[in-house]
Amino acid sequence: MRLALKWPLRLPDRFIRQDESWTPRTERRARPLVADMSPGRIVLLAALIVVLGTIVHLATILAIPRFATRDAWSRVIELAEPAGITLLPRARPGDEVVPGLDPQIVYGVCLYDLSAGPFAIVAPMPGDYWSIAFHTRDGVIYYAVNDEAATSDRFDIEIRNARQMRQFRLEYPDPDEEILTIEAPSDIGFALMRGLVSAPSERPRVEAAMAATVCETFLPPPPVPEAVGPPLPRPNPVR
Amino acid sequence: MPPFQILAVVVIAAVLGVGSAWLAVVGEVGFEAIRAGAWTAWPTAGADDSDPYVRARFARTGEIPISAAEGTAFEAREDSSGAELTGNCDYLVRGRTPAAQWWTLTLYRDSNLSLISNPTRRYGFNSTDILRNPDGSFEIVVSPRARPGNWLPSDDRAGPIRLVLRLYDTPIATGGSVGEIEMPVIERGRCR
Numbered sequence: 091m092r093l094a095l096k097w098p099l100r101l102p103d104r105f106i107r108q109d110e111s112w113t114p115r116t117e118r119r120a121r122p123l124v125a126d127m128s129p130g131r132i133v134l135l136a137a138l139i140v141v142l143g144t145i146v147h148l149a150t151i152l153a154i155p156r157f158a159t160r161d162a163w164s165r166v167i168e169l170a171e172p173a174g175i176t177l178l179p180r181a182r183p184g185d186e187v188v189p190g191l192d193p194q195i196v197y198g199v200c201l202y203d204l205s206a207g208p209f210a211i212v213a214p215m216p217g218d219y220w221s222i223a224f225h226t227r228d229g230v231i232y233y234a235v236n237d238e239a240a241t242s243d244r245f246d247i248e249i250r251n252a253r254q255m256r257q258f259r260l261e262y263p264d265p266d267e268e269i270l271t272i273e274a275p276s277d278i279g280f281a282l283m284r285g286l287v288s289a290p291s292e293r294p295r296v297e298a299a300m301a302a303t304v305c306e307t308f309l310p311p312p313p314v315p316e317a318v319g320p321p322l323p324r325p326n327p328v329r
Numbered sequence: 330m331p332p333f334q335i336l337a338v339v340v341i342a343a344v345l346g347v348g349s350a351w352l353a354v355v356g357e358v359g360f361e362a363i364r365a366g367a368w369t370a371w372p373t374a375g376a377d378d379s380d381p382y383v384r385a386r387f388a389r390t391g392e393i394p395i396s397a398a399e400g401t402a403f404e405a406r407e408d409s410s411g412a413e414l415t416g417n418c419d420y421l422v423r424g425r426t427p428a429a430q431w432w433t434l435t436l437y438r439d440s441n442l443s444l445i446s447n448p449t450r451r452y453g454f455n456s457t458d459i460l461r462n463p464d465g466s467f468e469i470v471v472s473p474r475a476r477p478g479n480w481l482p483s484d485d486r487a488g489p490i491r492l493v494l495r496l497y498d499t500p501i502a503t504g505g506s507v508g509e510i511e512m513p514v515i516e517r518g519r520c521r
Binding site for chain 2: 148151286
């Protein structure tokens with residue numbers, strides 16, 4: 091009833107009675123807080139709550155991946171050896187290193203850091219389903235391929251960053267078709283391989299094939315030793 | 330505006346904003362989900378343009394997503410009638426799976442996606458080790474008690490459970506029509 095009597099919406103006091111803006115705070119607090127509000131004010135407050143709430147909601151959703159400490163990246167980094175391939179321990183009830191692993195898959199991880207040089211993976215595929223996926227720090231899979239794409243019984247892959255890729259294209263205009271060359275969006279990341287175990291008796295074979303995967307950084311070629319003896323003839327610039 | 334009202338607006342907005350975000354991430358919100366019967370999949374998980382809800386969800390659980398080029402993971406937390414899957418009920422999972430080179434079906438605890446221990450050490454089935462009917466369809470019984478045929482052991486005390494059907498090397502995520510996906514149905518049997 092009081093709400094109805096207050097309608098239409100009055101301008102806030104400070105716009106019309108500036109001399110009374112000095113009303114002691116205690117007196118203001120004593121006023122009923124909700125009953126005193128006009129419907130216009132209630133609508134305004136509700137609208138503010140909706141707008142602010144939406145902003146908080148979206149900000150929370152966007153912030154979760156940034157502040158997640160137990161995401162897939164953290165768990166994999168904790169387990170994997172800095173060099174070579176690491177097989178993720180087989181999932182056992184109550185003792186899973188990463189939640190939701192498929193117990194019928196053998197997982198292999200290779201960490202890479204392209205700042206030292208391009209990275210090469212030579213993977214003997216176990217026979218049944220096999221795949222490899224390249225993950226970045228922010229949980230993006232930028233490249234993935236499975237055994238259907240293979241032309242032989244092993245997979246040769248090279249990863250390069252943008253600079254190494256440009257250099258590679260200049261040096262090798264006709265690259266080896268047998269080697270899959272991938273450009274990575276960032277220097278660090280990991281490759282995750284999956285090999286299917288179609289029957290329990292197959293597990294040792296799949297694990298052995300996975301463990302035989304070679305993951306290594308190309309080291310820069312050793313410096314060419316100084317030629318000893320008479321100087322070699324210069325190459326013909328015309329040719 | 331009096332300070333009390335400003336404070337009230339900010340507090341209510343923060344509680345509603347964070348609370349709704351949490352519910353969205355724990356629940357099954359996602360603009361890019363594929364739903365087929367009782368099953369849900371997030372085929373864009375791990376893609377660099379994936380929906381932020383899917384990203385937040387995977388960051389929270391710590392699961393490693395599977396990319397569309399490798400396969401698709403469908404999960405079911407409810408049976409085909411919409412009731413939550415729990416360890417103290419029997420379920421019959423029957424039908425066929427969509428086209429895929431390989432598939433695996435695995436049973437987890439819903440709360441933390443850990444496997445359910447059992448004396449037979451059977452945590453799931455795959456497309457080669459399952460017993461099929463002559464027409465190619467299959468029936469799997471999820472039950473805490475031993476059953477003939479394809480028995481997937483659960484646990485009476487496991488609480489809510491989750492089934493995950495992973496299709497490896499499947500055309501579904503890379504352009505198949507969602508309406509045509511034929512997924513197994515999950516029927517609830519006896520409960521204890």
